[in-house]
Amino acid sequence: MTSLSLQLDEINLSLKPLLTYSWTRLFESPDARSGFVSYLCEMYHYVKFSCPLMELTRARLDDRNSEVARYLSHHIEEEAGHDDWVLADLERLGLSPDEVQRSRPSRETISLIGSQFYMINELNPIGYLGYIYALEANAPTDESIRKLSAQLDLPLAALSALTEHAEADPGHIRDLNQMLDDAVANQEDQEWIKYNLQMTLENLSDLVLSVAVRSEP
Ligand SMILES: [Fe+2]
Numbered sequence: 001m002t003s004l005s006l007q008l009d010e011i012n013l014s015l016k017p018l019l020t021y022s023w024t025r026l027f028e029s030p031d032a033r034s035g036f037v038s039y040l041c042e043m044y045h046y047v048k049f050s051c052p053l054m055e056l057t058r059a060r061l062d063d064r065n066s067e068v069a070r071y072l073s074h075h076i077e078e079e080a081g082h083d084d085w086v087l088a089d090l091e092r093l094g095l096s097p098d099e100v101q102r103s104r105p106s107r108e109t110i111s112l113i114g115s116q117f118y119m120i121n122e123l124n125p126i127g128y129l130g131y132i133y134a135l136e137a138n139a140p141t142d143e144s145i146r147k148l149s150a151q152l153d154l155p156l157a158a159l160s161a162l163t164e165h166a167e168a169d170p171g172h173i174r175d176l177n178q179m180l181d182d183a184v185a186n187q188e189d190q191e192w193i194k195y196n197l198q199m200t201l202e203n204l205s206d207l208v209l210s211v212a213v214r215s216e217p
Helices: 004-027 034-048 050-059 063-079 084-093 097-102 107-123 125-136 140-152 156-184 185-213
Strands: none
Touching: 004 034, 004 084, 004 107, 004 125, 004 140, 004 156, 004 185, 034 084, 034 097, 034 107, 034 140, 034 156, 034 185, 050 063, 050 107, 050 125, 063 125, 084 097, 107 125, 107 185, 125 185, 140 156, 140 185
16 A cells, blocks of 8 residues: 555645746746745745644644654754744845734735644644645755745845755655654544645645735736
């Protein structure tokens, strides 16, 4: 039988064209630079919820999921404070932290985050792992960041949140895959994770596309 991590990899690959379409639309818009800065503001809003959502998930797990709880405790430490990296990058691009923190998240960003509260509280807390998978499996690479910096005239120093993720996330996805294959055997849990991976990738694609469309004349 195909392992859960391989099934997730297949879903992720099948949705790559959708994400690529949204990113291309953003990078090819006439004012791609300010579009990308707007994306970083949205990113701040959703990265800020990484740790609170993991804490909520951990609190809602039952005893049979102690390995998932251990994984979450470790991963909360790994992801703590990453919203501050995004804030610092945006400050280097001329936006004050106060301005970013007070900015209104887009409807698509609220859907991305809000769907996870619904997943965890109303559907299945284990399903939240599909959200983590979506983010960890689609981290930028060093090469894509350098290209982005050159194409949009953004200093590499202002892309530190992306650079740090490019470095850390290949290890994070390996740890996640191993935990999923070792600790998530329940069929229903697996189906929720797959469902949430697909939903999250679609939400992310919508978010990027909405930023692109708003920055078009
Ligand atoms: Fe990560």
